[in-house]
Amino acid sequence: xxxxxxxxxxxxxxxxxxxxxxxxxxxxxxxxxxxxxxxxxxxxxxxxxxxxxxxxxxxxxxxxxxxxxxxxxxxxxxxxxxxxxxxxxxxxxxxxxxxxxxxxxxxxxxxxxxxxxxxxxxxxxxxxxxxxxxxxxxxxxxxxxxxxxxxxxxxxxxxxxxxxxxxxxxxxxxxxxxxxxxxxxxxxxxxxxxxxxxxxxxxxxxxxxxxxxxxxxxxxxxxxxxxxxxxxxxxxxxxxxxxxxxxxxxxxxxxxxxxxxxxxxxxxxxxxxxxxxxxxxxxxxxxxxxxxxxxxxxxxxxxxxxxxxxxxxxxxxxxxxxx
Amino acid sequence: xxxxxxxxxxxxxxxxxxxxxxxxxxxxxxxxxxxxxxxxxxxxxxxxxxxxxxxxxxxxxxxxxxxxxxxxxxxxxxxxxxxxxxxxxxxxxxxxxxxxxxxxxxxxxxxxxxxxxxxxxxxxxxxxxxxxxxxxxxxxxxxxxxxxxxxxxxxxxxxxxxxxxxxxxxxxxxxxxxxxxxxxxxxxxxxxxxxxxxxxxxxxxxxxxxxxxxxxxxxxxxxxxxxxxxxxxxxxxxxxxxxxxxxxxxxxxxxxxxxxxxxxxxxxxxxxxxxxxxxxxxxxxxxxxxxxxxxxxxxxxxxx
Numbered sequence: 001x002x003x004x005x006x007x008x009x010x011x012x013x014x015x016x017x018x019x020x021x022x023x024x025x026x027x028x029x030x031x032x033x034x035x036x037x038x039x040x041x042x043x044x045x046x047x048x049x050x051x052x053x054x055x056x057x058x059x060x061x062x063x064x065x066x067x068x069x070x071x072x073x074x075x076x077x078x079x080x081x082x083x084x085x086x087x088x089x090x091x092x093x094x095x096x097x098x099x100x101x102x103x104x105x106x107x108x109x110x111x112x113x114x115x116x117x118x119x120x121x122x123x124x125x126x127x128x129x130x131x132x133x134x135x136x137x138x139x140x141x142x143x144x145x146x147x148x149x150x151x152x153x154x155x156x157x158x159x160x161x162x163x164x165x166x167x168x169x170x171x172x173x174x175x176x177x178x179x180x181x182x183x184x185x186x187x188x189x190x191x192x193x194x195x196x197x198x199x200x201x202x203x204x205x206x207x208x209x210x211x212x213x214x215x216x217x218x219x220x221x222x223x224x225x226x227x228x229x230x231x232x233x234x235x236x237x238x239x240x241x242x243x244x245x246x247x248x249x250x251x252x253x254x255x256x257x258x259x260x261x262x263x264x265x266x267x268x269x270x271x272x273x274x275x276x277x278x279x280x281x282x283x284x285x286x287x288x289x290x291x292x293x294x295x296x297x298x299x300x301x302x303x304x305x306x307x308x309x310x311x312x313x314x315x316x317x318x319x320x321x322x323x
Numbered sequence: 324x325x326x327x328x329x330x331x332x333x334x335x336x337x338x339x340x341x342x343x344x345x346x347x348x349x350x351x352x353x354x355x356x357x358x359x360x361x362x363x364x365x366x367x368x369x370x371x372x373x374x375x376x377x378x379x380x381x382x383x384x385x386x387x388x389x390x391x392x393x394x395x396x397x398x399x400x401x402x403x404x405x406x407x408x409x410x411x412x413x414x415x416x417x418x419x420x421x422x423x424x425x426x427x428x429x430x431x432x433x434x435x436x437x438x439x440x441x442x443x444x445x446x447x448x449x450x451x452x453x454x455x456x457x458x459x460x461x462x463x464x465x466x467x468x469x470x471x472x473x474x475x476x477x478x479x480x481x482x483x484x485x486x487x488x489x490x491x492x493x494x495x496x497x498x499x500x501x502x503x504x505x506x507x508x509x510x511x512x513x514x515x516x517x518x519x520x521x522x523x524x525x526x527x528x529x530x531x532x533x534x535x536x537x538x539x540x541x542x543x544x545x546x547x548x549x550x551x552x553x554x555x556x557x558x559x560x561x562x563x564x565x566x567x568x569x570x571x572x573x574x575x576x577x578x579x580x581x582x583x584x585x586x587x588x589x590x591x592x593x594x595x596x597x598x599x600x601x602x603x604x605x606x607x608x609x610x611x612x613x614x615x616x617x618x619x620x621x622x623x624x625x626x627x
Contacts, residue, residue, distance in 0.1 A: 060415050119612055122619045126358050126414055126558055130550045131615065137547050138608035145601020254547065258360075258422045265419050295434055301427030308420040309408055 007320045011273050018179055022172045034171045035243070036287065040280045041178040042239045045185055047263040047275035049232025054261070055270025056193050057225040058205025062129050062257050063116070063136030067230040069143060069252030070112050071105040071237025076155045076247040078104070083158060098161035098168065102238045109234020110227050112139075117226035121219055124208075133254055143249040154248025161242055168242065178239055182276070185232050189272050192228070201225055266307060268314030277315050325458050330580040331573070336465050338572025339472030343527035344549040345556070345564040346479060347520025353559020353625050354496040355513055357406060358414050360421040362524055362549065363542025364428035369394040369525025370537045371432055374443040377532075383446035387529055394525020395518045402517040407510070425543070432539045443532035468530050475523065476565060483561065492516055496559070496625075548575075551607050555614050557621025566622060571607050578603035 018041070025033040046068050053059040078101045081087060081094025088094060095101050120131045149155045160168040168174045192198055204211040204218030211218040241247045250256070259282070267278025285303075289296030311318060348362045373390035377383060405424065409417045449464045483489035494502045495512055503509040528542075535541065552571050556563025583599030590598065614622065 054415065060418065062418065119615065122615065126352060126356075127554060127620070129358060129414060129418060130554050131611075133547065134551050134554065134608050134611055138605050141604040141608075142601060145597060145604065147597045255543075258418075261415075262419060262422065265415070269415070295430050297426040297430040298434065301423040301425070301430070304423030304426065305405060305420045308412075308416050308423070 007273075010316075010319055014273070014276065015183075022175055031171070034175050036283070038171065038175045038178050038243055039240075040283050041175070041182050042236050042243060043260070043263065043283060044276040044279040045178075045182045045239070046233050046236035047260050047267070047279045048182070048185060048189060048272055049229045049236065050260050051264045051267075051270065051272055051275045052189055052193070052225055052232070053229040054264060055272075056198060056201050056205065057222050057229075058202075059121075059222060059226060060129050061120075061132040061226070061229075062254065062261065063132035063134075064229070064233055064260050065252050065254065065256035066116070066136035066139045067109040067113060067233035068237040068240065068256065068260075069139065069247075069249070070109045071234030072241040072247040072251050073143065073146075073149070073155075073237075074105040074108050074234075075101050075161070075238040075241040076157055077149055079157045079161070080149065080155060096159075096162050098163040098242075101161055102235065105238035106231045106234045109237065110231040113227045113230025114223070117223045117230070121223055121226070133257070136252060136254055136257060140249050140252040140254070143252055150248070152249065154246060154250070157241060157245040157247075160245065174243065178243075181235060181239065185235070186272060186276075189228075189232075193272065197221065197224075262304060266304075266314055268316030271314070271316045274314050274316030281315060325456070326580070328456065328459055329461065330577055332461060332465070332469070333580075334573035334576035335569070336469050336472075336572070337576055338569040339469055340527045340531055340545070341548055341552050341572055342472060342565055342568035343475060343523045343530075344545060345552040345568055346476075346561055347523040348549055349553050349556070349559055349561060349564045350492075350516055351520050352553065354492060354516055355406075355410055357409060358417045358421070359406070360418060360546065361401070361424035361428065362520070363544075363546030364425055365394045365398055365521035365524040365542070366528035366531075366545060367428065367432060367537075367539070367542040368397050369528030370443075370532045370541065371436055371441065371528075372525075373529030373532050374441040374537045375436070377443055377446075378441075383449070386443075386532075387526075390525045390529035391522050394528065395522035398521025398524075399514050399518040401521075402514050406517065407513075410513075428542075429539045436539075438539070440536035440538035443537060445533045464533060468534075471526075471530065475526070479561060488515075548607070551611050553621075555611055555621060557623040557625060559625035560621070560623040563621055563623035563625075570610065574610055575603075575607050578606040582606070 018037070021037055022034050025031060046064070049067075050061070050064045053061050053064070077088070078094045079096055081092075082096045083094070086094070116132065116135045120128055120135065123131055143149075144152050160174065162168070163177065166173050166177060168177065193201070200211065200216055200218070201221050204216075204221055208218045237251065240251070263278040263282045264275045265278070266282055267276065268274025285300065286296065289299055293299075307314075313321060344362065344366060348359065351357055351359050351362075369390040372393040373386040376389035377386035380386070401424065405420060409420055445464045449467050451463055452460045453463050453466065455461050483493065491502065491507050491512055495507070495509055499509055502512075527545075531545075548571060552564060552567040554567075555570060556565070556567030579600070582603045583596045586595035586599040586602075618624075
């Protein structure tokens with residue numbers, strides 16, 4: 001079977017699996033699977049957005065959690081102000097309406113991505129890794145210092161957002177909303193990387209000098225890629241805040257960025273659909289190992305090193321390539 | 324005035340700890356072109372082994388020796404087993420593999436030493452305070468940390484610019500293949516440099532033991548500060564590490580000490596405290612962003 005066919009089969013199979021999962025969970029009476037897989041869908045969204053950066057833009061960002069955190073905090077802060085009927089900064093009313101808050105979370109995350117990206121993209125290589133890391137830590141400490149919004153303890157939402165025609169408090173409804181957004185983002189990303197934009201982006205990633213010689217401003221393309229990635233992560237943050245009904249500075253911590261990066265690599269760098277597989281495997285591995293031993297990280301660490309050293313294309317690559 | 328001098332000394336002491344961390348890391352970055360997230364783990368290993376030896380024998384000197392040995396040997400083992408495979412890989416692989424190492428080391432310390440933090444006593448001969456200036460009383464131990472750091476900085480300078488080994492290391496940084504062709508065992512050299520870096524991290528860890536709690540994950544908070552130091556100073560530059568470490572140590576300490584007071588002059592006190600504290604913890608990142616806008620490759624970029 002050729003690689004392309006395998007890929008199609010794998011993606012279609014995965015899509016079918018995710019669509020049928022709630023019924024399967026209901027049939028086997030394992031309702032917790034729905035919320036576990038909702039988590040997987042949301043982390044997948046964040047991981048796919050990071051894959052756009054790393055796999056296509058060549059931008060090794062170790063601060064992607066910042067955007068997840070921003071999305072989450074925007075959602076939680078608007079909820080808080082709506083709940084307490086106290087306008088934000090005295091003028092902006094809070095809101096629990098998903099159609100309002102979620103786009104806002106995306107826009108704020110994108111705005112921060114623009115700021116951080118414009119500064120960080122002045123550098124490259126090792127500098128870029130450490131600068132994105134440092135900016136994310138800066139926002140982490142900012143969140144810790146937000147006494148009004150819980151500081152270190154984080155902020156609880158008392159319910160999920162309202163979405164017209166859906167009951168988000170219902171886990172199955174919420175699951176399909178997450179599945180919809182993941183599919184949408186995958187579709188957009190897939191179109192994007194196959195477009196002229198994607199070609200230039202990959203060109204700029206592999207040789208910015210050549211792209212420059214062609215008269216193209218490569219850094220601008222990378223910045224746009226960084227912003228789109230940040231926006232996707234912001235949406236994931238808004239969904240995550242809704243799923244757990246809680247946000248904390250932990251969302252922005254650099255270990256979160258690291259975990260997202262692990263999911264991308266585990267699934268397959270630059271494959272878009274791979275990170276979904278990576279997120280699923282990582283979270284399921286965590287869940288399973290944690291069942292047998294509280295010291296599961298002692299096994300996860302070496303597994304990670306082995307994957308890095310020997311399975312360069314990740315699981316998606318292993319499944320779709322033959323050699 | 325007394326308070327300012329005291330805070331300056333505290334800043335200097337944090338700067339020295341950061342220098343010990345960043346000297347090793349910047350060498351590894353500069354010479355081997357490897358990004359090592361697990362550098363904080365050797366700081367942690369130094370602190371744990373130091374605290375354990377000190378508790379068992381009661382001798383601080385033995386604790387110091389044990390910590391340095393453990394961190395150095397662990398570092399060389401990691402270089403041979405993992406890092407060596409990564410020199411030719413891209414930065415992403417290095418980030419992920421060393422991220423895996425952090426998982427491993429953090430959890431290992433939890434298995435060996437448990438979840439409770441360890442506490443390490445200041446040795447009796449370094450206990451007490453000393454009056455540096457009339458009215459300025461400062462703990463002897465913290466002063467000793469500053470002195471040790473300064474001595475190590477001098478030794479490093481001597482090693483790099485005045486010895487044969489230092490010459491080989493500098494040559495290895497600019498052209499690995501040429502040095503190898505001239506008959507230097509470059510593999511051994513890399514292992515030694517890496518071991519030296521982790522040994523310094525272990526020294527920083529054991530000296531921090533009596534000041535902070537020794538606990539799993541303690542390496543990560545200092546690791547991020549170390550990265551900021553290196554980015555400010557310029558990757559691969561030991562001179563940059565000195566300047567960056569002192570700058571970060573001073574800005575962080577002085578910001579925490581004085582920003583809340585400063586804000587209290589024009590804001591209500593509870594609001595001033597929270598704004599001041601949160602701005603203080605962000606201050607070094609703001610300094611870093613400013614340096615980068617001005618000089619994207621750091622204050623002392625190394626040439627290659």
